[in-house]
Amino acid sequence: MNESEITLIPVFSSLIASQKININANKLLKVAQKEQYKIAGRADSLSNHVSRSNNLNVLDKKILKNEKNILENYINHYCTNVLKYNNKLKLTTSWFVETKRDQTSDPHDHVNSLLSAVLYIKPTPDCGSIMFKNLRNPSSIYITKSEYNVWNSDAWTIVPEDNLLIIFPSHLYHKILSGKNKETRYS
Numbered sequence: 001m002n003e004s005e006i007t008l009i010p011v012f013s014s015l016i017a018s019q020k021i022n023i024n025a026n027k028l029l030k031v032a033q034k035e036q037y038k039i040a041g042r043a044d045s046l047s048n049h050v051s052r053s054n055n056l057n058v059l060d061k062k063i064l065k066n067e068k069n070i071l072e073n074y075i076n077h078y079c080t081n082v083l084k085y086n087n088k089l090k091l092t093t094s095w096f097v098e099t100k101r102d103q104t105s106d107p108h109d110h111v112n113s114l115l116s117a118v119l120y121i122k123p124t125p126d127c128g129s130i131m132f133k134n135l136r137n138p139s140s141i142y143i144t145k146s147e148y149n150v151w152n153s154d155a156w157t158i159v160p161e162d163n164l165l166i167i168f169p170s171h172l173y174h175k176i177l178s179g180k181n182k183e184t185r186y187s
Contacts (some may be wrong), residue, residue: 017167032096032186050099060093099185105176113170121186125161128179131157
């Protein structure tokens with residue numbers, strides 16, 4: 001085989017950014033715990049779904065003005081310095097997710113949006129991770145791998161951590177995996 005160096009070109013790849021941020025998670029948690037929640041997902045789907053806040057603009061609350069600015073600054077820093085976008089983005093919707101033991105979500109994307117983000121406010125030990133799934137795989141042929149990496153995986157999992165912000169393209173399918181957490185996880 002030719003020993004020349006391989007050039008890898010990640011054309012049309014989906015970039016996921018994760019960063020621990022400096023934000024008042026205790027304030028967010030107190031607000032999240034006072035919210036009203038409803039089951040997220042379709043009624044004909046899984047029976048043990050996570051819940052999302054009824055309010056889809058939680059960061060528009062006066063008490064969270066500073067936290068919204070912090071999140072917008074992190075997102076715009078990422079857009080400007082990593083993605084090299086000229087446009088300044090703003091948050092259009094925001095909600096809390098409440099996840100109890102063994103709860104999960106269906107794979108889903110967020111339509112009518114460029115980027116999505118999740119901030120883990122109070123992850124608990126053994127709580128459900130977030131999994132990103134490539135549902136656009138054109139092949140139905142299963143190939144075994146000697147190791148999984150970003151080039152050959154059809155799923156990628158990130159374990160929640162305190163104050164971890166994850167930014168990803170809104171078209172990327174993702175789901176909350178079932179966890180064995182004893183306490184409710186908020187994001």
